[in-house]
Each structure stands twice: as C-alpha cells, then as structure tokens.
Amino acid sequence: MIDAGPVAPTALVTRTGGVPLAPAAAPWPCCASCEGPMQFLAQVVLDDLGGGVGNRGILALFACQNDPGMCDDWDPDSGGNQALLFPADGLEPLPRPEGGVDEALLALGSVRGVSLVHADEHHYDQAGEEWAARNDRPASSVLGQLGGSPAWLQGDETPSCPSCASPMPLIVQLEEGPDHSTAMNFGGGGGAYAFACEPCGRAKFLWQC
Template sequence: MLLVHDGESAPDAPGWRTGGVPLAPGGIVWPVCRECGGAMQFLAHLPVDGGVVAVFFCQNDPGMCDDWDAGSGANQAFLFTGDLTPVTVPAEGETRLRAVTALRPHPAGTAPGVPVLGQLGGAPEWLQGDETPACTSCAARMVFAASLAEGHDFATAANFGGGGRGYLFTCRPCAEAAFLWQR
C-alpha cells in the first residue's frame, strides 16, 4: 500500500500525517536527542494495527547527530495505544516541520495522480541495504511498518540528506518501534 499526499492536515489530526504535533498518552514528555540534548523534531503520526507510531529525529544541527541510525539516540519512534492527546511542544529546538501533510493509503501498482510520500507495510525498498533493527526489549527482528519520502516540497520535507527515505519498524509484542533513514 502506498502513502500518498492528501493535502494539508490539522496539526493534531488522528490520521496518517507528517508534521504537526504528536498524539500520545497523558504524561509523555517530548523526547530529546541523546547526542546533543536538544528537543527532537516531530516527523510523523502513523496509525498501525493496534496503535499509533509517533516518529521523531534530531534536527538541531543537521549532520552533527547520527539521526539516521536506529540505535544512536538521535531519533525515536514510539508505539502508542489507548487514549491519545496532543503533546506539549517545547519552546526551543527544531521541533516541527514547516507544514502538516495528510497521507492517504493508496493501492500499490496503480497511478495515484498525486505525490507518493511513502509505503505502508510490505517489504522495505532499501536505498543502501537491509538495516532491519532488532527489538531493544526482546532482540527479535522488528517488522517493517512504513517508509517515508522526504516530502513533496520544501515546506513539508523532512531532512533525510537529500533524496533519502525513512524506515519505520515495530515489535508489537513488546510495544516497541524503531526508525532509521538512508540516502
């Protein structure tokens, strides 16, 4: 299934989107980069079977923190379930994309007529080679959930190094998620 551009979205919409603010259970604190200590940028809100994944990565000084590496601490993905509410956005740091883009699932193999911004499920289309992460809780190989393109224009683009792609994985039994990107 493809994820295609579906126009602008409200910043706290519960559907598939990039940008805006994350929805999470009460009491969740905005994540900070383990490398530089700055607040991470919220990238995407992606409903998946049994929950929602919120993806963050460090954009405080692009290229200085290893935000492409699933285990570096310069990115974070969370698998949330239950009642979700908007998280308070920190006052400092590169915390949000310039625009919020709605994503719509579209059958693969058909021309969507709008920009393709990712893939939902299936097998990842690696740019550099398989980097499927292991779950930090159980050490099992995680399951591919989605990929994300940088964006269709400057205002909506994530910084994946120019032409890169982000990859999201989950371990549903452990309620864990992981994110990485390649260029």
C-alpha cells in the same frame, strides 16, 4: 501513501508533521547526543496497516534537527531519533517543551494527510512511478508506503527487537515530502524506515540516502 493535502495538526490520522499525540504526561523526546528536543516527523495509525486487528495504537517518529548531521539521526541506535509506540486510548497533543525552542526545530512547516492506494506492483519505486503516470500527478505526491518490504537505498538494515531479538516488520517507509521548503531531512533525497515489534512495544527508526 499518497499526499492528501493539509489536515489538522492534531488529527488522529496517519500524517506527516503537525503535533504528536501521546498519553498524558509523556515527555517530549530529546536527543541523546545534544540533549535538545527532537523534531516531530510523522505519526502512523497502526490500524491503517490492516490485518483484522483494531485499536493497535499509533507510532510516532522524531529526529534531531538541532544541528543536522551531527547527532547521527540516521542511526537506529544513536539516540538521535526515536520511534515510539503509544496505545490508542487517552491520546492528547504533546505539550511543546519549555524554554522558547525554535518552532522549526520541533515541527515540519506543513501537515500532510495521506490517502492509501493498493498497488499490485511489488516494486516500491515502480509502483509509485506507475501511480503518478496513471493519475497525472508528480512522483513527489507519493509520501511512502505502509507495511510491505523495505525498498532499501543502501544495504538491508532491518533491525531486531531489543526485547525478543526477532526481526522487526516494517511499519512505514517515508519520503522526504513534496515541498522542499518543509520536507523532512533524510540527507537530501533520502528515505526513512520505521519498524516495530508490537507485542514487545518496541520500535526503531533509521534513514538512508
């Protein structure tokens, strides 16, 4: 996933930042610990993963930034983050929660689209470094990967589906972003991982540093 520059905040594309798209009347996700609204991080159009199946919907990712580090937003089961699968049809911009919540707590400071580049190198970090060198771009232009195998910064934390108990496949691995002033917060230089069991409609999100 390569940084393709700014896109519209409500674009139906794989992107980081902007406004989440969701079915009508869907609530803005709130943290289970502090009960405050979470920050929207990214959405993935699942059709971008390929595989010959179309109209798979989107995955939307949120994490609590109301008091960073206090709500265990790195943990897939703490309630400090949410990964939500939405159908492809009937999506619309999710209304902001009421009550004058600080915009910085709800959205990243920039909206970045992605271009997808196939890498023959199977090692995630090496593939990114080789792409950056070959294209004379900074390594921070690599925003992550779609599908494939997680490049864990610590131990393997692949979650199992709460419904069918099968190991969940990786949907996306994310870097914090190219601009430190508007980056996602994964502990400072960390990376995030989102998994989903599409048949069961369940998803999980976590980060490591």
